[in-house]
Amino acid sequence: xxxxxxxxxxxxxxxxxxxxxxxxxxxxxxxxxxxxxxxxxxxxxxxxxxxxxxxxxxxxxxxxxxxxxxxxxxxxxxxxxxxxxxxxxxxxxxxxxxxxxxxxxxxxxxxxxxxxxxxxxxxxxxxxxxxxxxxxxxxxxxxxxxxxxxxxxxxxxxxxxxxxxxxxxxxxxxxxxxxxxx
Amino acid sequence: xxxxxxxxxxxxxxxxxxxxxxxxxxxxxxxxxxxxxxxxxxxxxxxxxxxxxxxxxxxxxxxxxxxxxxxxxxxxxxxxxxxxxxxxxxxxxxxxxxxxxxxxxxxxxxxxxxxxxxxxxxxxxxxxxxxxxxxxxxxxxxxxxxxxxxxxxxxxxxxxxxxxxxxxxxxxxxxxxxxxxx
DNA sequence: GTGGGCATGTAAGGTGTTACATGATTCT
DNA sequence: AGAATCATGTAACACCTTACATGCCCAC
Numbered sequence: 001x002x003x004x005x006x007x008x009x010x011x012x013x014x015x016x017x018x019x020x021x022x023x024x025x026x027x028x029x030x031x032x033x034x035x036x037x038x039x040x041x042x043x044x045x046x047x048x049x050x051x052x053x054x055x056x057x058x059x060x061x062x063x064x065x066x067x068x069x070x071x072x073x074x075x076x077x078x079x080x081x082x083x084x085x086x087x088x089x090x091x092x093x094x095x096x097x098x099x100x101x102x103x104x105x106x107x108x109x110x111x112x113x114x115x116x117x118x119x120x121x122x123x124x125x126x127x128x129x130x131x132x133x134x135x136x137x138x139x140x141x142x143x144x145x146x147x148x149x150x151x152x153x154x155x156x157x158x159x160x161x162x163x164x165x166x167x168x169x170x171x172x173x174x175x176x177x178x179x180x181x182x
Numbered sequence: 183x184x185x186x187x188x189x190x191x192x193x194x195x196x197x198x199x200x201x202x203x204x205x206x207x208x209x210x211x212x213x214x215x216x217x218x219x220x221x222x223x224x225x226x227x228x229x230x231x232x233x234x235x236x237x238x239x240x241x242x243x244x245x246x247x248x249x250x251x252x253x254x255x256x257x258x259x260x261x262x263x264x265x266x267x268x269x270x271x272x273x274x275x276x277x278x279x280x281x282x283x284x285x286x287x288x289x290x291x292x293x294x295x296x297x298x299x300x301x302x303x304x305x306x307x308x309x310x311x312x313x314x315x316x317x318x319x320x321x322x323x324x325x326x327x328x329x330x331x332x333x334x335x336x337x338x339x340x341x342x343x344x345x346x347x348x349x350x351x352x353x354x355x356x357x358x359x360x361x362x363x364x
Numbered sequence: 365g366t367g368g369g370c371a372t373g374t375a376a377g378g379t380g381t382t383a384c385a386t387g388a389t390t391c392t
Numbered sequence: 393a394g395a396a397t398c399a400t401g402t403a404a405c406a407c408c409t410t411a412c413a414t415g416c417c418c419a420c
Contacts, residue, residue: 005407006280013287023371033286036279040409045373067416069371079290086291090284090299092306095277097218098188100340102272104215105195106333108261109268114333117272124274143362150362151288151296154355158282158348165347166340173336180325180332187379205399222381227401249388251399 001050007043008051012074012082015057019073022048032152035128035159048072056081103173111181115174122170125163132160189225190233194256194264197239201255204230214334217310217341230254238263285355293363297356304352307345314342 001008010033014025022044029038039047048070051057056078062069074082099121106114139153192215196207204226211220221229230252233239238260244251256264281303288296321335 002406006278006283007407010283013283013290016287016290021371022373033283035276036282036286038278041373042375042409042411043407049373064370065417067371082287083291086284086287087295089302090280092303093278093280094217094220095279096188096220096275097277097340098272099274100218100337101188101192101195101215102268103333103340104218104337105198105264105268108195108198108265113269120271121274143358150358151285154351154358155282155286157355157358158279158285158351161347161351161354162344165343169336169340169343172343173339176325176332176336176339189379203399204401223401224381224383224403225379231401246398247389249399 001054001056007039007047008056009082009085010037010039011044011047011051012056012078012085015072015074015078016082019060019071021069021071023069033155036155051078106177111177115177118170118173118177122167125166125170128163129160129167132156132163136160189221189229190238191264191267192219192221193226193229193233194238194260194267197254197256197260198264201242201253203251203253205251215337218337233260288359293359297359300352300355300359304349307348307352310345311342311349314338314345318342 010029011025014020014028014033017028020028022041025044025048026039026041048057052059052072055075057072058075060071060073062071099117102117103114135156136153139149139156142149143153192211193207196202196210196215199210202210204223207226207230208221208223230239234241234254237257239254240257242253242255244253281299284299285296317338318335321331321338324331325335
């Protein structure tokens with residue numbers, strides 16, 4: 001397994017929370033890490049197979065009725081691999097942003113178009129804000145009882161801070177475009 | 183040329199500023215759009231060739247001494263294609279964020295590790311802030327004279343707002359980890 | 365009985381980066 | 393002379409998503 005691929009670490013990390021199947025992992029990612037990391041089935045299943053082959057995780061074949069289910073768990077070497085990666089400096093990649101790319105070349109179209117894109121984005125951010133706030137509210141209660149979810153809390157906080165900043169940016173940008181075009 | 187690929191629009195957009203060669207385009211991207219969009223040579227050159235073949239751009243072969251240089255310009259259909267894309271709603275993709283992924287699984291390592299990652303990130307953001315501020319200062323002067331760079335200004339503003347929010351988040355996260363672990 | 369959720373997986377194809385190959389020109 | 397920059401391009405490989413294939417179980 002190539003050390004550079006991050007998919008494996010997303011998988012190992014998920015298993016560090018609790019043993020689970022590929023299907024459950026996909027669901028869990030959709031519900032929790034989705035806003036900063038997600039993997040498709042086409043990545044999850046082959047990665048689980050490779051990690052199992054290389055003994056970083058173990059498989060337990062369960063039967064739910066006559067339906068097979070493969071529940072994966074971290075092995076000692078798997079935990080070690082995950083920890084080693086957690087210790088390394090994370091890479092900093094400025095993410096691609098299609099909205100900003102379109103705005104950058106906005107002089108080719110009417111200012112109304114750019115303003116429309118920004119308004120739509122602002123609305124989406126406001127929706128996301130509500131979702132994040134719900135997550136944070138429920139996590140904050142738990143954080144005061146046991147330490148674990150403090151890391152989940154700061155992940156959600158990253159989301160909320162980002163969208164708040166984007167909403168501010170949307171407002172200022174619209175003002176600037178209105179003022180300096182026509 | 184597949185309509186879904188965004189590389190072509192980054193290329194058409196670049197040519198909407200002025201005609202240029204592949205080499206100049208790469209340089210221009212490194213210097214301006216790099217923080218929200220960049221393309222490698224392995225994308226730029228084949229894309230220029232395809233767009234030229236399909237008449238969205240035209241080529242002029244120049245000679246600098248005995249060294250060949252291909253300067254590309256937008257054709258009328260190229261301008262139309264760019265504009266059509268600019269009118270479409272941009273996609274909203276929550277970008278992958280390796281730092282947040284590592285923090286999310288931070289309970290597997292010492293809190294000091296996570297705090298270290300955050301501190302390092304905060305420093306990088308503060309450096310970026312200085313760079314963005316320089317860009318914005320120089321653009322603001324120009325914006326008051328002619329409208330064009332208002333779109334460049336809001337792109338830079340997106341960067342500055344984002345890193346400012348990240349710095350705040352770093353500070354709060356470190357406080358939370360310090361408070362709720364040990 | 366059928367639609368939706370559970371469950372595993374593969375195939376094809378697009379996207380993208382890295383590293384290399386090549387060679388001229390310009391600066392020190 | 394040698395290094396950096398200008399300039400174009402390709403090959404190999406990694407990454408990732410979409411769509412499909414398969415089939416069981418359960419609720420209505």
